[in-house]
Amino acid sequence: MPEAAKRPTRGDGTSTGPVLGRGLQILGAFDASRPAMTLSEIARHTGIPVSTVHRLLGALMEWGALERADDGSYRIGLRLWEIGSLAPRSQALRDRALPFLEDLCQVSRENVQLAVREGAELVFVERIAGTGAVPVLTRVGGRFALTSTGVGLVLLAHAPPEVQEEVLAGPVEALTPFTVTDPVRLRAMLADTRTRGFAVSDRQVTDDALSVAAPVHDRAGAVVAAVSLVVHAGSVPSQQLATPVRTTARAISRALGAP
Amino acid sequence: MPEAAKRPTRGDGTSTGPVLGRGLQILGAFDASRPAMTLSEIARHTGIPVSTVHRLLGALMEWGALERADDGSYRIGLRLWEIGSLAPRSQALRDRALPFLEDLCQVSRENVQLAVREGAELVFVERIAGTGAVPVLTRVGGRFALTSTGVGLVLLAHAPPEVQEEVLAGPVEALTPFTVTDPVRLRAMLADTRTRGFAVSDRQVTDDALSVAAPVHDRAGAVVAAVSLVVHAGSVPSQQLATPVRTTARAISRALGAP
Numbered sequence: 001m002p003e004a005a006k007r008p009t010r011g012d013g014t015s016t017g018p019v020l021g022r023g024l025q026i027l028g029a030f031d032a033s034r035p036a037m038t039l040s041e042i043a044r045h046t047g048i049p050v051s052t053v054h055r056l057l058g059a060l061m062e063w064g065a066l067e068r069a070d071d072g073s074y075r076i077g078l079r080l081w082e083i084g085s086l087a088p089r090s091q092a093l094r095d096r097a098l099p100f101l102e103d104l105c106q107v108s109r110e111n112v113q114l115a116v117r118e119g120a121e122l123v124f125v126e127r128i129a130g131t132g133a134v135p136v137l138t139r140v141g142g143r144f145a146l147t148s149t150g151v152g153l154v155l156l157a158h159a160p161p162e163v164q165e166e167v168l169a170g171p172v173e174a175l176t177p178f179t180v181t182d183p184v185r186l187r188a189m190l191a192d193t194r195t196r197g198f199a200v201s202d203r204q205v206t207d208d209a210l211s212v213a214a215p216v217h218d219r220a221g222a223v224v225a226a227v228s229l230v231v232h233a234g235s236v237p238s239q240q241l242a243t244p245v246r247t248t249a250r251a252i253s254r255a256l257g258a259p
Numbered sequence: 260m261p262e263a264a265k266r267p268t269r270g271d272g273t274s275t276g277p278v279l280g281r282g283l284q285i286l287g288a289f290d291a292s293r294p295a296m297t298l299s300e301i302a303r304h305t306g307i308p309v310s311t312v313h314r315l316l317g318a319l320m321e322w323g324a325l326e327r328a329d330d331g332s333y334r335i336g337l338r339l340w341e342i343g344s345l346a347p348r349s350q351a352l353r354d355r356a357l358p359f360l361e362d363l364c365q366v367s368r369e370n371v372q373l374a375v376r377e378g379a380e381l382v383f384v385e386r387i388a389g390t391g392a393v394p395v396l397t398r399v400g401g402r403f404a405l406t407s408t409g410v411g412l413v414l415l416a417h418a419p420p421e422v423q424e425e426v427l428a429g430p431v432e433a434l435t436p437f438t439v440t441d442p443v444r445l446r447a448m449l450a451d452t453r454t455r456g457f458a459v460s461d462r463q464v465t466d467d468a469l470s471v472a473a474p475v476h477d478r479a480g481a482v483v484a485a486v487s488l489v490v491h492a493g494s495v496p497s498q499q500l501a502t503p504v505r506t507t508a509r510a511i512s513r514a515l516g517a518p
Contacts, residue, residue: 019278020315024322027342035345056279063283064377067348076346078377083286084343085400086294087335089326095399099388102361118323118337129358140354141344 022048023056027065027080032142036073089116093225094126097216097252101128104229104248108241111230112248113138113211115151117159120166122152125225134209134232147172147186148179150213151226153199157190158215158223164190178203198246199226200238208233212241214249219257227252281307282315286324286339291401295332348375352484353385356475356511360387363488363507367500370489371507372397372470374410376418379425381411384484406431406445407438409472410485412458416449417474417482423449437462457505458485459497467492471500473508478516486511 029045030037039057043050057074060066064079085091097114105112105128114126121143138144146152146159146167156167172181180186193199198214205211213228227249229241288304289296298316302309316333319325323338344350356373364371364387373385380402397403405411405418405426415426431440439445452458457473464470472487486508488500 020282020318021322023279023282024318024324028322028338030342030345032345035347035351059279059283063280063287065283067346069347076342078346078348078375078382079287080339081343081346081349082377082382082400082402083289083335084340086289086291087326087337087340088294088328089337090340091400092294102387106365116337118341123337123341128361141341141350143341 019056022046022052023060026053026056026060027076030076032139036069036071036075038073042074089224090123090125093256096255097126097225097227100248100251100255101126101227104227104244105129108229108231108244110134113151113213113228113230114216114225114252115144115149115155115228116225117146117155117163118143120146120163122146122149122155122226124151134206134230145173147181148175148201148204150199150201150211150228150230153189153193153201154213154215154226154228155223157193157199175205176203176207178207180204196242198242200242202238203233210234210236210238210241212238212245214242214246216249216256217253217258219259221258224256225252278315281305281311282319285312285315285319286335289335291398295328295330295334297332301333348483349382349384352515355514356385356484356486359507359510359514360385360486363486363503364388367488367490367503372410372472372487372489373475373484373511374403374408374414374487375484376405376414376422377402379405379422381405381408381414381485383410404432406440407434407460407463409458409460409470409487409489412448412452412460413472413474413485413487414482416452416458434464435462435466437466439463455501457501459501461497462492469493469495469497469500471497471504473501473505475508475515476512476517478518480517483515484511 064077067077115122146156168183210233211230215223216225323336326336405415427442469492470489474482475484
């Protein structure tokens, strides 16, 4: 038996876990800052012995989860993206939402974003940049804290209580001098978001951007995503942005079968 | 040891392969026609015993490769899409190309598509539908034959000779009465595509659509993708579409660092 099967992986108690778990651990070692890695870098980042990594890479390459670049480094393969595209909460949602996001982007000529909650963080599912839009920190497929961004505040405002408590228990990272980190003020912002139907993040992520976000509902009425418009802070009153953003969020909700 | 580790999976000779291979086999059982499956459906489609599937699902769920829907069925998880988004040939390419694809879509108000070759097939990386655009069969993340579509003809025309021979050895599926299935005629079309710098697919996929496609080059000059415009057949002469499509393809190539 391979040595990988003999040693249990941390936090994995299933009998089939070690080998599969280690294969998945290798995939999970890739991120936006490490889109390509050599064999030894993968071993270092995962803590899995080089000889085991080498064997697992063979199976991952054969299936198409990884590909080898001309320089010999490994990178995520097209097939993993193809299978990942079947995730209902990413590509399917994005495909339904895209026409409405494009309308909002064309009319506003600003950044339009779509995000979903994953645990106590959010993941950007789509981002369209209008002509001359303010620079933003987001990347499609990238993660972000639920505090600070407009979409994050919407998703957090409608998250289960235990998620809200976990996030509010902190610490909340201050990205700018304007980031609200005080749990009491954050709680008030979440209540406002639920009452008004939209969230405002004023220079809380970068000190020149303001975002206004609204919730997207599914057919059961649950909040499954948030859409936002990000503009230069001070260029437009946030109240004026709320109407187009809420209208877009409702159009997407309707496309998802919301009543 | 788990039973999964004892039996070799078909076509997998590596010592770590069986368990990891079976985990990947489960992921690969999902496709556009089967985006959600129950435990027993997964066992049936993979040929893996239910008890083994059950254990593997635990590890796949723990990592986030799969999620469980309210009805108890399994579906692809958001995390798999996140990691898949790191594939240089999908999300990164698409992010670079999107502004140019949007420009082409807005000016033409037709379907704009971006595809890459994967072996002897193509995968659609992006598709934007213009207002009132002709219905097309494509889906982002979906596969298609390299024959018949405009993007496919471009990718095939610039594929390694062994891929061309494999595809031309057939059989080539006829989707409409206009689909070119004769290898001699296909070979001539591929030569034309290389000479003219664009491909035309006239009602070869659906009997009311015409597509014109052009190659996207990377910094090394290799053809890494193809972009196309799909319009109602007979509405515009294909020669007239070639200029905007080739211009867009060149703009994307330039964004990728092509000379």
